[in-house]
Amino acid sequence: xxxxxxxxxxxxxxxxxxxxxxxxxxxxxxxxxxxxxxxxxxxxxxxxxxxxxxxxxxxxxxxxxxxxxxxxxxxxxxxxxxxxxxxxxxxxxxxxxxxxxxxxxxxxxxxxxxxxxxxxxxxxxxxxxxxxxxxxxxxxxxxxxxxxxxxxxxxxxxxxxxxxxxxxxxxxxxxxxxxxxxxxxxxxxxxxxxxxxxxxxxxxxxxxxxxxxxxxxxxxxxxxxxxxxxxxxxxxxxxxxxxxxxxxxxxxxxxxxxxxxxxxxxxx
Amino acid sequence: xxxxxxxxxxxxxxxxxxxxxxxxxxxxxxxxxxxxxxxxxxxxxxxxxxxxxxxxxxxxxxxxxxxxxxxxxxxxxxxxxxxxxxxxxxxxxxxxxxxxxxxxxxxxxxxxxxxxxxxxxxxxxxxxxxxxxxxxxxxxxxxxxxxxxxxxxxxxxxxxxxxxxxxxxxxxxxxxxxxxxxxxxxxxxxxxxxxxxxxxxxxxxxxxxxxxxxxxxxxxxxxxxxxxxxxxxxxxxxxxxxxxxxxxxxxxxxxxxxxxxxxxxxxx
Numbered sequence: 001x002x003x004x005x006x007x008x009x010x011x012x013x014x015x016x017x018x019x020x021x022x023x024x025x026x027x028x029x030x031x032x033x034x035x036x037x038x039x040x041x042x043x044x045x046x047x048x049x050x051x052x053x054x055x056x057x058x059x060x061x062x063x064x065x066x067x068x069x070x071x072x073x074x075x076x077x078x079x080x081x082x083x084x085x086x087x088x089x090x091x092x093x094x095x096x097x098x099x100x101x102x103x104x105x106x107x108x109x110x111x112x113x114x115x116x117x118x119x120x121x122x123x124x125x126x127x128x129x130x131x132x133x134x135x136x137x138x139x140x141x142x143x144x145x146x147x148x149x150x151x152x153x154x155x156x157x158x159x160x161x162x163x164x165x166x167x168x169x170x171x172x173x174x175x176x177x178x179x180x181x182x183x184x185x186x187x188x189x190x191x192x193x194x195x196x197x198x199x200x201x202x203x204x205x206x207x208x209x210x211x212x213x214x215x216x217x218x219x220x221x222x223x224x225x226x227x228x229x230x231x232x233x234x235x236x237x238x239x240x241x242x243x244x245x246x247x248x249x250x251x252x253x254x255x256x257x258x259x260x261x262x263x264x265x266x267x268x
Numbered sequence: 269x270x271x272x273x274x275x276x277x278x279x280x281x282x283x284x285x286x287x288x289x290x291x292x293x294x295x296x297x298x299x300x301x302x303x304x305x306x307x308x309x310x311x312x313x314x315x316x317x318x319x320x321x322x323x324x325x326x327x328x329x330x331x332x333x334x335x336x337x338x339x340x341x342x343x344x345x346x347x348x349x350x351x352x353x354x355x356x357x358x359x360x361x362x363x364x365x366x367x368x369x370x371x372x373x374x375x376x377x378x379x380x381x382x383x384x385x386x387x388x389x390x391x392x393x394x395x396x397x398x399x400x401x402x403x404x405x406x407x408x409x410x411x412x413x414x415x416x417x418x419x420x421x422x423x424x425x426x427x428x429x430x431x432x433x434x435x436x437x438x439x440x441x442x443x444x445x446x447x448x449x450x451x452x453x454x455x456x457x458x459x460x461x462x463x464x465x466x467x468x469x470x471x472x473x474x475x476x477x478x479x480x481x482x483x484x485x486x487x488x489x490x491x492x493x494x495x496x497x498x499x500x501x502x503x504x505x506x507x508x509x510x511x512x513x514x515x516x517x518x519x520x521x522x523x524x525x526x527x528x529x530x531x532x533x534x535x536x
Binding site: 132135136137138139140141142162164165166168169170201204205238240241242243244245246247248250251252253254255258261262265266 | 400403404405406407408409410430432433434436437438469472473506508509510511512513514515516518519520521522523526529530533534
């Protein structure tokens with residue numbers, strides 16, 4: 001149990017702290033405060049480990065079930081905000097946040113100096129897809145994920161949840177201009193994921209995935225626009241060997257990122 | 269434009285045909301009628317190509333925008349059912365079915381005689397994940413997908429949509445007992461996808477993915493139960509090279525299936 005006991009002093013939905021935190025559900029509110037929300041024990045645990053938690057809202061029930069998280073948040077310097085169930089419900093975007101919602105500071109945005117594997121998302125507006133790609137990039141050991149032109153905000157609640165904690169594991173560049181970002185990486189092989197592009201596995205077999213690589217992913221519905229696709233050195237696709245016309249975007253991105261990561265490691 | 273013009277004679281939500289078709293939204297209704305629903309132009313097109321459409325419900329608007337599909341359905345022997353917008357709304361499960369819902373006959377369930385790549389879903393209850401794996405298996409050129417013990421119904425509307433037409437492309441075995449099914453494949457290498465299992469890419473590098481393979485996938489939350497996992501010859505995992513604790517299930521399945529498919533093709 002933590003020092004601040006919820007109950008009598010618990011914040012309600014109308015409390016100014018709750019009202020202020022709720023504004024972080026929208027991009028404008030996040031941009032203004034440079035803060036975002038993470039909910040549920042897994043995300044809160046990762047946020048604490050990343051030293052990102054500014055405030056932790058928690059119910060009486062969560063203080064009992066997840067007391068080690070409440071304690072860890074306090075130790076990390078977060079302000080504790082005991083809340084009523086009703087207040088938590090307005091802060092949370094899912095029905096199962098288990099009584100925990102953290103206000104987190106925007107994360108480190110610096111590009112890593114020596115990067116071998118980078119994912120750039122261009123025009124990806126579906127937060128679930130974007131978060132799942134971020135999770136796959138993290139799993140494959142990528143050095144960085146860039147949310148480029150017209151892509152969803154990585155701090156969008158759905159994206160944070162789909163990333164399953166990966167948002168806190170590796171540098172995530174937010175609101176970048178895709179073309180400018182690719183210019184920074186001009187020493188690196190840039191591959192555009194494109195339906196009908198060169199066969200990914202043929203490249204792998206030829207040793208052409210061993211070099212440091214930036215993968216460029218477009219939207220599931222429309223792919224990459226031509227003006228962006230031409231910025232890549234090659235267009236590469238996951239071959240469709242059966243009857244499917246296309247792959248789910250996050251699955252395709254996972255297959256591409258792992259093909260690169262395994263080729264790079266095999267070479268070591 | 270088709271022969272049967274919607275408008276005056278269009279079926280309403282209370283029409284017996286609409287009421288009967290709506291029962292296919294539930295598993296009990298599907299089991300009884302041996303029919304299921306597919307909605308939207310992409311799924312309807314694939315269903316017609318598979319010769320599976322029994323009835324096509326369509327609005328006046330859809331008859332104009334998708335007249336080639338309405339004609340093709342009629343040519344394939346489907347009965348045409350012009351409906352009001354309200355009737356279509358009760359039949360559809362999404363907000364964008366573009367005026368088309370087809371009643372489809374259950375598909376061919378036979379196991380292919382010579383299979384090189386098979387996916388078995390065990391205890392996968394999320395229809396979105398299951399449909400996305402089905403789509404990935406189709407893309408990778410798998411011969412068959414088995415929905416085993418405690419897995420969602422492949423004819424569930426969400427699963428049909430997530431499969432993006434792949435349900436109609438390859439044999440899908442429904443309601444199988446996972447253990448009995450694996451027994452059928454006892455001449456084939458059975459690999460259980462398991463977090464912390466042998467490194468998928470090490471197996472690929474050693475030529476151990478070249479043989480005909482059955483992949484066994486468990487639920488995202490709980491993995492495979494031990495009693496099922498022991499039925500596999502080996503436990504194999506997608507390595508986690510970064511900070512992520514796990515991968516999205518459909519992404520992991522896609523990476524595994526493509527690792528096998530590419531290894532098998534490379535050997536040819």
